[in-house]
Amino acid sequence: ExxxxxxxxxxxxxxxxxxxxxxxxxxxxxxxxxxxxxxxxxxxxxxxxxxxxxxxxxxxxNKPKMRHYVHCYALHCLDEQVSNELRRAFKERGENVGAWRQACPKPLVAIAARQGWDIDA
The missing domain is CATH 1.10.4180.10 (Protein LEAFY)
Incomplete structure (x- = not known):
């Protein structure tokens, strides 16, 4: 939370x-x-x-940790509400931060697609 x-x-x-x-x-x-x-x-x-x-x-x-969570921070910057909802949902299910971290790229890709951004570049 x-x-x-x-x-x-x-x-x-x-x-x-x-x-x-x-x-x-x-x-x-x-x-x-x-x-x-x-x-x-x-x-x-x-x-x-x-x-x-x-x-x-x-x-x-910590550089490795910063690189590890970069997609989560990007989601937080682009749509804080979605980021917070995702955090809350994972906490309510009792899942750990690692599971939440792995879920962050999916909404980020959806945002990029809506905006027409090439996130592979």
């Missing part, structure tokens, strides 16, 4: 989504530095951004 604490730890889904927001901020910082130096500008969160985040003291950002 949104806003729910995950067993009192900083590992709930809301916290995970907060980490994605932090990655976005680090990406913007890296882009600005690249522009100032006249270098090629990254358009997505790359290893360069993760390295910068680590240097900035955000070593708690």
């Amino acid at each position: 949104p806003g729910e604490v995950a067993r009192g730890k900083k590992n709930g889904l809301d916290y995970l989504f907060h980490l994605y927001e932090q990655c976005r901020e680090f990406l913007i910082q890296v882009q600005n530095m690249a522009k100032d130096r006249g270098e090629k500008c990254p358009t997505k969160v790359t290893n360069q951004v993760f390295r910068y985040a680590k240097k900035a003291g955000a070593s708690y950002i």
Whole structure:
């Protein structure tokens, strides 16, 4: 559920989504530095951004976990209501976060199809 604490730890889904927001901020910082130096500008969160985040003291950002849940965060950004309904349904059935994570791409593909986006590119 949104806003729910995950067993009192900083590992709930809301916290995970907060980490994605932090990655976005680090990406913007890296882009600005690249522009100032006249270098090629990254358009997505790359290893360069993760390295910068680590240097900035955000070593708690776990790259494998971030990549693991990227479809869930994309769904959350594009349709927060559908994302929350999916989270609630899986919780009510007693299913774990892994099952929820595997279900996230399906509504995401439906959104992409309605918008005419090529998500394989």
